[in-house]
Amino acid sequence: MTSPPPPPPPPPPSIAIILCSTRTPRICPQIAAFVTSTISTLTPSLTTPTSPPHPPYTLHTLDLLAHPLPFFDEPLLPSQITHPSSYTHSHTRAWSQEVSRHAAYVFVTPQYNWGYPAVVKNAIDFLYHEWRGKAGMIVSYGGHGGGRAAGQLREVLGGVRMRVAETMPALTFPSKDAMLLASKGEELPLSGEEAIWRDERAVIGKAFEELLALVAEG
DSSP: OOOOOOOOOOOOOEEEEEEOOOOSSOSHHHHHHHHHHHHHHHHHHHOOTTSOOOOOOEEEEEEGGGSOOOSOOOSSOGGGOOSGGGOSSHHHHHHHHHHHTOSEEEEEEEOBTTBOOHHHHHHHHTOSTTTTTOEEEEEEEETTTTHHHHHHHHHHHHHTTOEEOSOOOEEEOSSHHHHHHHHTTOOOOOSSTTOSOTTHHHHHHHHHHHHHHHHHHO
């Protein structure tokens, strides 16, 4: 009697790159693409001969503009809901399903008046168990790099019991001209000899290495 074939291996964990700006025009898609490209380029160098290889993973873009949510309108607290069917509204169930697909998240956020966009806080507050225990990483950007926004976002992610990478890359626009381009959603020099943030690529790689380690811990 032949033995049944072994079960197929589980799919690699999905990591979502979350675009945390929904304004029009916006520069967030360009910066998220820069972060994704940087991760894809640097990942082979993250594993050293003395460290175990990182598990495989897949990257996906999660644009909050494509998942419009009203201001939080569920009658029950998310921490009291253990199954998506218990949500009252279809938009919450759809958001729950999307967030549940991913094992980890890279939040790419601008800094508005020393804080992060309200749309991000609202998207987080709709759920609880879908975020709980997951790994997160924060990349901020702005005229001052966005460090204050990143720090506030880190606290909120801790509130839903996410595990967040210690390193938080902060991308500072190098000039007023660059800020003006960004405010209009125009193309930034993110590649080639005149590329900005070349030095920050290593910091993004370091943060992503920490994220992968958190994913591996489960």
